[in-house]
Amino acid sequence: MANDPADVFVDAISYSIDAGQRLTLFLDALRQRGLQYEEHLAKLAPHVLDYDAELVCDGRQLARPVNYILAHIVPPPDVVIDELKRPFVIVDPRAGHGPGIGGFKADSEIGVAMKAGHPCYFVGFLPDPVPGQTIADIALAEATFLERVIARHPKAEGKPCVIGNCQAGWAVMILAALRPELFGPIILAGSPLSYWAGVSGQNPMRYSGGLLGGSWLTALTSDLGAGTFDGAWLVQNFENQNPANTLWTKQYNLYSKIDTEAERYLAFEKWWGGHVTLNAEEIQFIVDELFIGNKLACGEIRTADGTSIDLRNIRSPIVVFCSKGDNITPPQQALDWILDLYGSVDEIRAYGQTIVYAIHDKIGHLGIFVSAGVARKEHDEFASNIDFIDMLPPGLYEAVFEPKASAADNQDLVTGDWVLRCEARTLDDIRALGGNDLEDERRFATAARVSEINLSLYRALVQPWIQASASPAVAQAMRKLHPLRLQYELFGSQNPFMSWLDTAASEARQGRQAIADDNPFLKAQEVVSAQIVNALDNWRIMVERVSEQAFRTVYSSPLLQSAVGIDSSSPRRPRSAAKSKLHAELVAKRIEELRSGFARGGLLHACVRALLYVGMAKESADERGFEAIRRLRKQGEHARKLTLAEFKALTREQFFMLLIDQEEALRTLSDLLPPDPGLKGAALALIEQAVTARGPLSGPAAGRLDEVRRLFDSASPLDASPHGKLRVATRQGR
Incomplete structure (x- = not known):
């Protein structure tokens, strides 16, 4: 900060003028947001698509x-x-x-x-x-x-x-x-x-259903809305996850960058404020079956x-x-x-x-x-x-x-x-990304059972009274009074106290006097803003820790788990996807079908099998290799006739052959090749181009490419040792 009192005074005056103009333009942006909100809701099918x-x-x-x-x-x-x-x-x-x-x-x-x-x-x-x-x-x-x-x-x-x-x-x-x-x-x-799913100490939104006692509150909200759930409550849940941004950062960012930020801010707020509604049946399914269940x-x-x-x-x-x-x-x-x-x-x-x-x-x-x-x-x-x-x-x-x-x-x-x-x-x-252990799964399963019980009690004891007293007119009034809607409407055309902004904002733009970034008062403003954000973040962290601890304490209770039918001593997860014996039988049948087709096919089948064999050693693929394979697909009259879906099916078939019996898939590969050395040579060149599209091969992939070269160059079938090394075999009995 400047030591000369005169400089301090000049900086203070400059900051005051700048702050006043920013405030005026900030309020004008909020007013534009309110007018935009009203115009958006008046449309029959409001959307924010940037395309016709x-x-x-x-x-x-x-x-x-x-x-x-x-x-x-x-x-x-x-x-x-x-x-x-x-x-x-x-x-x-x-x-x-x-x-x-x-x-x-x-x-x-x-x-x-x-x-x-x-x-x-x-x-x-x-x-x-x-x-x-x-x-x-x-x-x-x-x-x-x-x-x-x-x-x-x-x-x-x-x-x-x-x-x-x-x-x-x-x-x-x-x-x-x-x-x-x-x-x-x-x-x-x-x-x-x-x-x-989640990690302990992070992202506590998953605890909300349990802390609120389950989905009975969703049913209550829908009943108060006369069978309609206001989507603004879902948006409110999103905003509650980051109070620093909701209560301060978003608006301060607009204020501090008012000369450049208004257009982006208004474009985003057009979507963020376009709240929609859902039927009670829809939101209840989502909460019961997905969020909590x-x-x-x-x-x-x-x-x-x-x-x-x-x-x-x-x-x-x-x-x-x-x-x-x-x-x-x-x-x-x-x-x-x-x-x-x-x-x-x-x-x-x-x-x-x-x-x-x-x-x-x-x-x-x-x-x-x-x-x-x-x-x-x-x-x-x-x-x-x-x-x-x-x-x-x-x-x-x-x-x-x-x-x-x-x-x-x-x-x-x-x-x-x-x-x-x-x-x-x-x-x-x-x-390795982290996740629930068995105890966490039991806690959430307990919360889901508690939710079912509370919802049943609400429907039996309270819901008839709420539904009898709720009316569409009251529900509409409640939606209009939702805090998220009010923040738009308070700055809209219905507020006569905002009319002065038309003239004031125009004058502020014409006489705009932005200050330099090194103004000491501007720096102090940034420090205060950072402190506010830090305080709100600390509040959020504290609330999250308390919420998580409360959830874990309540739903870890062996008594509560037993009361709702969760076996706290079972080594199995409360819920997991069932395995299908029929699927296992179908897989076994499909494997037998694949085994019978190792030697069926032609040059294209051989090329795809060879490509996959080399690629499996690399355990990765990138778009350059696929572009080269696309060229391979265009080789030969038969390949050009294949649709993408047919080529995909062929690729998967060859991949599964290599998975179920790699030795046999390699031994029979030569049976798929034509006798014409020119065709085999051209196909091998395309294979090499595809597998080396990312650069020269090394290690096991290079060794497999050498094996493929020997397969294509040999006039006789090749056998594979248990270690994957190929040796020439004579066609005895063929």
């Missing part, structure tokens, strides 16, 4: 009407769509906010998918549900939407890639388990599927006809994108459903599933959908390489992103600024 859209199907016109719609995104003039590429269908979450966040701006899920040449569709919804609609009705509607999309793209080389954002993720997975034939790859962005991953949810929803029925690749910085859907909640369903990677393969996960280091929950940086990196790579992901052999992989500039070899095979590499992982890699 054409209505394809109105869910209200279906046999079982819902408030969902399917829209085709109109490509901008500078975007060229390839009708041979699979369409993308983006499904936005109905978790309190309105639709459109998947296409919020050019750098978005929709934007990068269209940039990659894919037709795009959007599944959104209207602010209010159709009376009586259920989650099952919505699933049926979305199945119809996908059927319409597939019918509109008969030339596409694959089924639609479906992106489920946040809460839309579990809805997409339920439908994919019931109608797997409708889906291409599925991308789950920030989607919780294992609601009990955690039944999806264990196969305990059933349809009206008794069909169990088993996520192992999904046949499409599943891409899980989550972040360590996400306090709403931490990696454990995004990934631990895999541990609930499978005992090993071999079990994942036995079900023919391909699961790819990517974990961001720090981005928050909303950043997964709205961050331009995430869109240009992760979402762009997923969109550009969706066929590569679709062709991966069954198993568990982690997606790793490497800057294109650091890729020394074959940069011409890279489509964007990053190289997508998928590395093989095991279930231990997911366990």
Whole structure:
């Protein structure tokens, strides 16, 4: 701080003028937010899409009407769509906010998918549900939407890639388990599927249901709303997770950067303040079956006809994108459903599933959908390489992103600024992220039972009185008085005390006198702001610790666990996905079918088998190798006739052959080769190009490539020793 009193006085005057102008412009931004809020709610179908859209199907016109719609995104003039590429269908979450966040701006899920040449569709919804609609009705509607999309793209080389954002993720997975034939790859962005999972001392939102006594409060809120649940309460739950941002940082950031931040702030608030409602039946299902019950991953949810929803029925690749910085859907909640369903990677393969996960280091929950940086990196790579992901052999992989500039070899095979590499992982890699132990599982199971009891008591003793006294008029008044809505309406057109801002804000902009960053009073302001944030963070940490300790204390009680039917001495988890003996029998039958087909096929089968044999030693694959394989697919008349789905089936068949009996798969490989040395030589050259697309091979992979060379060069079949070394064998008896 300057020592001269005159300098201090000048700095103080400059700061006062600047602070006054900032305050005026800040209030004007809040007023614009209020006016924007009113204008947004007045629309019949409010959304925040940054693209023109054409209505394809109105869910209200279906046999079982819902408030969902399917829209085709109109490509901008500078975007060229390839009708041979699979369409993308983006499904936005109905978790309190309105639709459109998947296409919020050019750098978005929709934007990068269209940039990659894919037709795009959007599944959104209207602010209010159709009376009586259920989650099952919505699933049926979305199945119809996908059927319409597939019918509109008969030339596409694959089924639609479906992106489920946040809460839309579990809805997409339920439908994919019931109608797997409708889906291409599925991308789950920030989607919780294992609601009990987490790490002690972090992300305490999972304790909320138990601390509130279960879902009876959800039923009460719906009853007070005359059968309608106000989504603003869900948004309030999100905001409560970070009081420093809610109460201070978000508004202070606007105030301190008022000259540059207002436009971005208003664009985000247009979505954040577009609250929607749900039917009581919908929200009760979500809370009972998912939030508190955690039944999806264990196969305990059933349809009206008794069909169990088993996520192992999904046949499409599943891409899980989550972040360590996400306090709403931490990696454990995004990934631990895999541990609930499978005992090993071999079990994942036995079900023919391909699961790819990517974990961001720090981005928050909303950043997964709205961050331009995430869109240009992760979402762009997923969109550009969706066929590569679709062709991966069954198993568990982690997606790793490497800057294109650091890729020394074959940069011409890279489509964007990053190289997508998928590395093989095991279930231990997911366990290493942290998660529940057996005691934690018992606590959450106890909380779920307590919730069921309290809900039954509420329905028997209290609900009739509440429903008799609630009315639509009172419910509407309660929604308008919700604190989140009031913060918008207080600065809207109905407040006459805000009218002076038109003139004052105009004068502040014309006479704007921003101060230098080294102004001592501005520095003091930043220090005070940091202290406020620190105090609110400390408050949050204290509340989280107390909440966690209270939950653990209450639901660890052996007496309470016994009272609700949880065996505290059992070494088994209270809930886990059931194993199917029939599936094991089907797998055994399929293995026998594969064994009988080792020597059937031709050059293409041999090339794919050889590629997989070398690639399995590397335990990873990247987009450069797939681009080279794409060229291999174009070789030969038969290969060109194969569709992508047929080529994928061929690849999986050869992969499973190598898994069940690698020695026999290699011994019979020579039987698949043609006698023409020229054809074999050309095929071998393409194989070498594919497997070395990332650079020269070393170690076991290089040794396997040498074995493949000998197989292709030999005129006789080759046998394999138990150690994998091949030796020439004569064709005795052939």
